[in-house]
Amino acid sequence: MIRFDSITKKYPGTTRPALDDINVEVLRGEFVFLVGASGSGKSTCLRLILKEDKPTSGRIHVLGQDLRSISNRKVPYFRRNLGVVFQDFRLLPNKSVFENVAFSLQVIGKSRGFIQEAVPDTLKMVGLAEKALRLPHELSGGEQQRVAIARAIVNKPQVLLADEPTGNLDPTTSAGIMALLERINAGGTTVVMATHEAGIVDKMQRRVIELSGGKIVRDERQGGYATAGIPIIPLGAGLHRKPAVDPQRTVSALAPSVLPSVFAPANPANQANPMAPATPALTHPSAPVPAPLAPAAVVVPAAPITPVVIVPDAPARAVSLAETGAVAAAPVTPPASVPQPFGEQAMAIAADSGMPLPLTSAVFVPGREPQADAHETTPGTGADDSPTAAGAAEQPTYMTRPMAPTQDDVLDQLTLAERLGLRAPGEKPDQTGEQNVGPTR
Numbered sequence: 521m522i523r524f525d526s527i528t529k530k531y532p533g534t535t536r537p538a539l540d541d542i543n544v545e546v547l548r549g550e551f552v553f554l555v556g557a558s559g560s561g562k563s564t565c566l567r568l569i570l571k572e573d574k575p576t577s578g579r580i581h582v583l584g585q586d587l588r589s590i591s592n593r594k595v596p597y598f599r600r601n602l603g604v605v606f607q608d609f610r611l612l613p614n615k616s617v618f619e620n621v622a623f624s625l626q627v628i629g630k631s632r633g634f635i636q637e638a639v640p641d642t643l644k645m646v647g648l649a650e651k652a653l654r655l656p657h658e659l660s661g662g663e664q665q666r667v668a669i670a671r672a673i674v675n676k677p678q679v680l681l682a683d684e685p686t687g688n689l690d691p692t693t694s695a696g697i698m699a700l701l702e703r704i705n706a707g708g709t710t711v712v713m714a715t716h717e718a719g720i721v722d723k724m725q726r727r728v729i730e731l732s733g734g735k736i737v738r739d740e741r742q743g744g745y746a747t748a749g750i751p752i753i754p755l756g757a758g759l760h761r762k763p764a765v766d767p768q769r770t771v772s773a774l775a776p777s778v779l780p781s782v783f784a785p786a787n788p789a790n791q792a793n794p795m796a797p798a799t800p801a802l803t804h805p806s807a808p809v810p811a812p813l814a815p816a817a818v819v820v821p822a823a824p825i826t827p828v829v830i831v832p833d834a835p836a837r838a839v840s841l842a843e844t845g846a847v848a849a850a851p852v853t854p855p856a857s858v859p860q861p862f863g864e865q866a867m868a869i870a871a872d873s874g875m876p877l878p879l880t881s882a883v884f885v886p887g888r889e890p891q892a893d894a895h896e897t898t899p900g901t902g903a904d905d906s907p908t909a910a911g912a913a914e915q916p917t918y919m920t921r922p923m924a925p926t927q928d929d930v931l932d933q934l935t936l937a938e939r940l941g942l943r944a945p946g947e948k949p950d951q952t953g954e955q956n957v958g959p960t961r
């Protein structure tokens with residue numbers, strides 16, 4: 521399903537590789553945790569799987585395809601098989617829950633009929649059927665993450681990549697999110713999740729791949745989190761921050777089995793599942809392997825954990841996937857003035873017009889008439905689709921194109937289609953719908 525053959529990734533201007541001769545294979549239907557200190561290479565792995573970036577050397581196969589053989593023009597098609605979830609949710613703040621989920625189908629040209637069926641089904645699965653009309657800021661953090669997960673899975677991807685999806689959530693809410701991810705996995709979707717959260721990894725007892733300094737130092741079939749290489753932070757404390765650890769100073773986990781567990785046993789009284797699966801898992805016809813796992817296990821944070829090694833003097837933080845923006849669930853400036861019926865072509869044309877355009881929400885929501893958001897465009901006033909945007913919908917939202925480049929958000933200069941990876945920056949749209957899709961770089 522996913523295979524890295526001798527993968528080395530060296531970022532320009534760096535001396536040490538972010539990934540150093542990685543060989544690993546993830547099988548269909550697996551649930552894999554990627555763990556490791558900050559800067560160990562977890563997000564780089566996810567970026568390479570997405571073909572967001574390419575390795576310096578080595579080969580990557582995803583879904584049976586050698587990523588080198590996928591032309592830039594085909595990358596958007598390839599990515600439709602992958603769902604992505606980030607720590608910071610990345611919802612469109614001025615769109616409802618329904619619209620946020622529908623949006624990812626709109627941009628790949630799914631029919632209105634398909635959207636009307638798939639979105640409610642998916643919202644039901646994540647337990648948000650009743651909140652379809654809410655705006656992101658009217659939801660809790662856990663609910664927002666469930667919307668993001670719904671958006672990532674609504675097209676039934678074969679692989680779900682999650683980059684610290686519980687990083688901004690409290691332990692109970694995280695447990696609900698993990699139960700949901702387990703359920704998605706039980707439906708046949710392969711899940712690869714980067715995390716720093718020891719309690720979750722320990723509870724799930726799934727495959728754990730540990731990176732240290734760009735190398736795999738542990739690959740355990742049913743592993744826990746604890747190694748000498750990773751400091752433990754107590755659940756519920758510092759959940760909003762990644763541990764700051766100097767990978768140079770961490771001890772290699774070459775012999776994790778000899779390490780004593782630092783985890784207190786879980787409190788059985790806490791085993792109630794806050795996300796009790798009331799609805800069936802989505803079926804994934806494209807994933808022929810039957811659900812390999814037991815019914816969603818309860819994921820409850822372990823009893824209070826005694827913090828151990830916290831290494832002071834953090835290094836410059838690694839650039840994570842969540843910070844660099846990404847494809848499948850990346851934030852996008854909402855489409856400009858979309859005529860109905862919505863569609864990739866219409867949105868691409870609108871987004872590519874280069875003119876300031878009013879925002880229009882063209883998604884039909886049951887029980888709610890299609891309506892224009894009707895924010896007039898004001899060049900230079902920013903549509904806040906930054907990671908902090910979720911929950912900030914009370915701020916007026918404006919189109920930002922065209923806008924001056926900023927140092928840290930080049931994405932804002934791209935059109936909607938470009939930002940979604942549907943077309944290479946600068947490439948002109950044609951009039952043939954799906955064929956609009958083109959190279960991403």
Ligand SMILES: Nc1ncnc2c1ncn2[C@@H]1O[C@H](COP(=O)(O)OP(=O)(O)OP(=O)(O)O)[C@@H](O)[C@H]1O
Pocket residue numbers: 531532534537538556557558559560561562563564565762837838839840841
């Ligand atoms: N775009 C980039 N340019 C240069 N170096 C980078 C870039 N992205 C990541 N790196 C470096 O590559 C290494 C691995 O980074 P990566 O983001 O993959 O780590 P990570 O394990 O995901 O960290 P975190 O847990 O903090 O997200 C780090 O040393 C980081 O500084």
